[in-house]
Amino acid sequence: MKLDVLATPGHLITMAARGFVRLSEARLKPLGFGVGYLPALVALRDGLAGSQRDLARIVRIEQPSMAQMMARMERDGLIRRTPDPADGRSSRVALTDAALARLPDACAALFQGNRDALDGFSDEEAAQFLALLDRLIANLDRLATGGTTAEHA
Template sequence: MALSTVDLNAQPGHVIRRLHQIAVGIFLQETAAHGITPVQYAALQAVHNQPGLDQRTLARCIALDTSTTAGVVERLQARGWLHRTPDPADRRVRRLQLTPQGQALLQAVVPAMQRAQVRILQPLNDAERAQFMHLLQRLVQENNALSRAPAGASPQPD
């Protein structure tokens, strides 16, 4: 039996991977002055949105496995952007807070992150952007349980 030719650009997984590469590239271009990755940004934003959350909750909020999240938290703490404190009720649990430097970084990086989001969707008109985001969110929500690190319900910022 002969192997059939497959058009990679007709495969959703391949195209999503390519879009992810593009999105990361744009994010890194826009935020180069700050030296932050998209995952680090997501972690800082989640801690800002929910001060005092623990690492396990952070992992669910940003859809990472707990060991990867631990490494991210360690790097953020080493850079002086995040502080871990023991939970008084359970000394095994560490509560996360942004440091003043982390708060300043997040405030400084948000405009660059927003520019990156605009650039990613730039090829689409307003109606297409809304439809794309709706469909993208639907795919993520309905396939969440299939992820190796499913996202938990994350609180919405005020």
């Protein structure tokens, strides 16, 4: 059996991720959003986060990357930062009215893009695909922290 690097899960998932990013960026840009913004903005909207540290943990990116993203979101008028009364060294982060007004359309565009990308998948296939991706991500998280996959434990 010849091993084909272009047929590996890592490569195929990378290609799919790039396709999703291109699709999402094209649909979100007219609304004033970057695709990377949405998880953070939804976390703020839903009250799951209120600080840069919270957002970095939820979105699963490093603090410096989150700081850069927050600077862009603030520049774009999507968030505002205010001093944290409990900790003078940090800020509280909140959505602006403009972000709140445009976020539903952005989420709808993202969901429609996902539905379009899964065109031809049955509901059962789509659910199985998502479950498999969740399992894959859990395996990768375990491996990244020095653990093993369940199969090899």
